[in-house]
Amino acid sequence: MSKRKISKLLRAAKCLTLAAALSSLAIIPGPLPAQAADTGGDDDKAIRAQATDYARAFAAADARALAQMWSEDGSFTDAQGRDYKGRAAIEKYFSQSLSSKAAQTLSITIESIKFPAPNVAIEEGTSRIASGPGTGNTGHYVAVHTKNGGKWQMQTVAETNCTAANSANNLKDLDWLVGTWSIKNQPRATHLKTIWSKDKTFLVCQYLSDDKQAPLEELQIIGWDPRGQSIVAWHFGATGGFGCGHLAFDGKSWLETASATEPSGVTGSANYKLTQVDKDNFTWQSFGRVRDGRRLPDSTALTIIRDSQNAQ
Secondary structure (H helix, E strand, C coil), X not given: CCHHHHHHHHHCCCCCCCCCCCCCCCCCCCCCCCCCCCCCCHHHHHHHHHHHHHHHHHHCXXXXXXXXXXXXXXXXXXXXXXXXXXXXXXXXXXXXXXXXXXXXXXXXXXXXXXXXXXXXXXXXXXXXXXXXXXXXXXXXXEEEEEEECCXXXXXXXXXXXXXXXXXXXXXXXXXXXXXXXXXXXXXXXXXXXXXXXXXXXXXXXXXXXXXXXXXXXXXXXXXXXXXXXXXXXXXXXXXXXXXXXXXXECCCCXXXXXEEECCCCCEEEEEEEEEEEECCEEEEEEEEEXXXXXXXXXCCCEEEEEXXXXXX
16 A cells, blocks of 8 residues: 555544553553454454553653654654654654653553555554543544564554543443442441442442441542543541542552541541452552541451342
C-alpha cells in the first residue's frame, strides 16, 4: 500500500487518539478484547503485544524505546494537531513531554485490526485515562503499521482527545461493584448492595446487617467530579457521621484518601484500599487512620464475596 493511500485512510478518521493523554507519565493498557474476525493470527498478536510494550516504555518515560516503535520515516499527529515527522522528532517529543507530566494510567481497548495488504495493518481503538489529572478522558485512535524485515512498526499514528460522554463512562471501571456482596470476618453478618442511580450518574452502595437488634445501614455514593477531574466517594454513617474521599487506581487497587466528621464533631482521616481479586471477590482494608489527632492501627483486611443468595 502506498503512503498516499495510507494518508487517505487516516484523513477519513473522525476522532483519532493513540492515548487520550500522550503527555502523561505512565500508560497501562486495559484488557484487550480478542477479535472475533478480520484478524491476522500471529500478526494480530504481535500488534497487540506492541501495545503492552508501548505501555511499559511509557511508564518508564523511555522516549527512545517509544520512538523505536515507529518506522524510521514514521509520523505522529498529537491531540492538538501538531505533526512530528521522523523517528528523531518523535523521540524528542516524548523526551520533552514525559519529563514534566504527572503520572497517569490509561486503559486501552483495541476495537479492530485490519490487514488491507500483507504487510500493512490498520489499528483502531479507544482509550480512557483510569487515574491521574485527566481521569475519565476518552478518545479514539488510528494507527497504521507496516511490516519490514518481519517486524511490525508504526508508520503513521493520529490521535485526538475526546471528552467523556457522561459520568457512566468515568465510573465504568467500577461497574463490577454492582450487585450484592457478603462481608466476611465480621462479628455479625454484613452485606453490601451496590446499584446504579438513574441514568448511571452515581454508584449507590448500602451496607446492611442481619442483626435486627443493631441494624447497620451505612450509605456510600460514588460519583464523578468534573471540576476536579476525579472520582469522589461520599460516606454517610448510620449514626449521623459523614465523610468524603477521592479515589484513584494504581494499576492493581483502588485507593481512597478520605476525611470524616463524627456526630460528636470529632474529625479523622484514613486511607482505604479496595482490590478486585476476581469477578466474585475483592478485599478491603483501612490504613493510615487518624482520629482526633491520634494514630490508630490499620484495620484487618476484609474479604468480600458476591452473594447471589441475598440479591434483591
